[in-house]
Amino acid sequence: MLIDARTLPTGETIETEICIVSAGPAGNTLAREFTSADFRVCLLESGGLEFDPNTHRDRLGRQKVKLHWCGNDIDIHTIKRSQDILKEEIARSGIGQLEIDRDGNQPELIHPGTHHHMGTTRMHDDPTQGVVDRNCQVHGISNLFIAGSSVFPTGGYANPTLSIVALAIRLADHLKKLMTSQAV
Structure with a gap:
């Protein structure tokens, strides 16, 4: 099974046998090879992973990794900038005004149903x-x-x-x- 970490809700924890960080084309090819051998593979661009002594072991006896998906500063900057551009264009076109409710909080990186x-x-x-x-x-x-x-x-x-x-x-x-x- 191939798991693309970008499709997971922020903060979700999963168990996987193989995690490929900063995958790129070579990582995608490698992931396909592992999934064809029935491994659970996770592609991760940013975030973190750790070996958790409480997680189960895979069929070869290796410890599974615990993945914590999270966005990075570039993701947050991109979201905020996209919102600002949309707000400016709506005002410029005369359609109306867009209010962005940030309250000093970071925008949600992944909202359920938007994967x-x-x-x-x-x-x-x-x-x-x-x-x-x-x-x-x-x-x-x-x-x-x-x-x-x-x-x-x-x-x-x-x-x-x-x-x-x-x-x-x-x-x-x-x-x-x-x-x-x-x-x-």
């Missing part, structure tokens, strides 16, 4: 840094394309649905051009 899997097939021009190129084509495979939030290198604060739709339309246009040029 979106992102970053598992990241987009990057360099095949060592990502799975697909800027046209959503899998590096090294001429007829395989991926469109969805998994190609986003990072997640934003808002639901990614409109960005996914825009990406899919962009890919459809690209594929149409490819097919037209190959038919000639």
Whole structure:
């Protein structure tokens, strides 16, 4: 089982047999290998993990890790900045006013019901840094394309649905051009 820590509620603790920290493309490949061997694997970009003497051991007798998912300073800054930009744009457009209720507290990083899997097939021009190129084509495979939030290198604060739709339309246009040029 593959667990993407970004999909867990903030502060949730889980037990896993393998934890890959700062995964990236190589970590994703490694995670797939472990999950195919029936290990519970967790991908973690930030946060922490610890070996807890009270946790169970895996089938090889190794202690399972205890994972504490939490956001980092960049996540919090990104959320606050996104809120501020939205507030400014709503006011500028004359639609109305947006009040952001922070009360000096940090924004919620993950609100239940807002989990979106992102970053598992990241987009990057360099095949060592990502799975697909800027046209959503899998590096090294001429007829395989991926469109969805998994190609986003990072997640934003808002639901990614409109960005996914825009990406899919962009890919459809690209594929149409490819097919037209190959038919000639």
